[in-house]
Amino acid sequence: MSQFADKVALITGASRGIGRATALLLAERGAAVVVHYKRGEAAAKEVVEQVLALGRRGISVQADIEQPEEIRRMFEQVGERFGVLDIFVANAAATAFRKVLDLKPHHLARTYQISVFGFVQAAQEAARLMAGRRGKIVTVSSFPTLRYLPNYAALGSAKAALETLTRYLAVELAPLGITVNGVSPGLVETDSSRTYAGEDFERFQRDIVESTPKGRSGTPDDIARVVAFLCSDDAEWIVGQTIMVDGGMTIPSPYVRLPEARP
Numbered sequence: 001m002s003q004f005a006d007k008v009a010l011i012t013g014a015s016r017g018i019g020r021a022t023a024l025l026l027a028e029r030g031a032a033v034v035v036h037y038k039r040g041e042a043a044a045k046e047v048v049e050q051v052l053a054l055g056r057r058g059i060s061v062q063a064d065i066e067q068p069e070e071i072r073r074m075f076e077q078v079g080e081r082f083g084v085l086d087i088f089v090a091n092a093a094a095t096a097f098r099k100v101l102d103l104k105p106h107h108l109a110r111t112y113q114i115s116v117f118g119f120v121q122a123a124q125e126a127a128r129l130m131a132g133r134r135g136k137i138v139t140v141s142s143f144p145t146l147r148y149l150p151n152y153a154a155l156g157s158a159k160a161a162l163e164t165l166t167r168y169l170a171v172e173l174a175p176l177g178i179t180v181n182g183v184s185p186g187l188v189e190t191d192s193s194r195t196y197a198g199e200d201f202e203r204f205q206r207d208i209v210e211s212t213p214k215g216r217s218g219t220p221d222d223i224a225r226v227v228a229f230l231c232s233d234d235a236e237w238i239v240g241q242t243i244m245v246d247g248g249m250t251i252p253s254p255y256v257r258l259p260e261a262r263p
């Protein structure tokens with residue numbers, strides 16, 4: 001019996017990167033998967049093809065998470081197609097990478113609409129579809145809620161709110177049988193980390209790898225495996241936690257030279 005047989009999972013931002021890897025892993029382990037995307041229609045359809053090829057049910061759903069009406073419609077489509085929801089992974093994010101003094105109100109508004117306001121609305125919708133089931137909600141945060149990363153104030157502060165919401169929701173939904181937790185990835189090579197670092201990506205990656213005890217940067221699959229664990233009943237006793245998934249990157253003090261990483 002597959003681990004997530006008979007489960008229905010919605011993963012936002014599943015057209016690429018960490019969301020895509022999570023959608024494919026959950027499908028591999030038995031889940032029917034809703035692949036949400038905003039602009040990447042062809043990429044999302046390709047993910048659905050792979051889900052179907054695994055013998056699972058799958059659909060793609062388009063929604064701009066900056067638009068409350070589109071969030072509502074996304075869950076309506078999940079309800080119409082599957083009737084229920086067991087797993088909701090709040091993965092999609094977007095922002096403007098700027099210094100605090102250069103942030104305009106609309107940069108903050110758009111970042112917060114996706115990661116904070118949109119998340120609250122989505123969690124409310126998800127909880128309704130999870131009624132009577134042992135649902136799992138997993139949020140995807142980011143390590144610069146705890147550490148300074150240049151030009152990351154808008155998203156770092158939105159993700160800090162997301163981590164707090166993860167704790168509050170976890171307490172309020174536990175009596176309903178729904179488990180809520182989060183992951184906080186370190187550097188993962190994806191379109192958005194490449195956009196963040198621009199032409200400096202290789203140097204940025206090298207610097208991070210140098211201060212990462214595991215001696216490499218993360219892959220989307222590194223994160224997807226932990227998300228899948230949090231979606232499983234094995235993680236039922238973990239409540240309201242945001243787990244750092246970063247190869248140890250945030251542990252050492254920057255003033256300490258790390259021992260050579262061993263392969």
Ligand SMILES: NC(=O)c1ccc[n+]([C@@H]2O[C@H](COP(=O)([O-])OP(=O)(O)OC[C@H]3O[C@@H](n4cnc5c(N)ncnc54)[C@H](OP(=O)(O)O)[C@@H]3O)[C@@H](O)[C@H]2O)c1
Nearest residue numbers: 013017018037038039040065092093094142187188190192
């Ligand atoms: N990569 C890293 O190093 C890293 C580190 C820490 C945390 N994270 C977090 O991990 C998550 C995934 O990141 P990633 O690097 O895998 O990203 P990615 O590859 O750039 O993908 C971003 C996804 O979000 C979707 N998206 C963007 N704006 C949206 C909007 N307004 N409405 C709905 N969907 C929207 C995109 O959809 P379309 O492409 O279809 O438009 C895409 O599927 C994010 O929450 C990110 O903050 C990433």
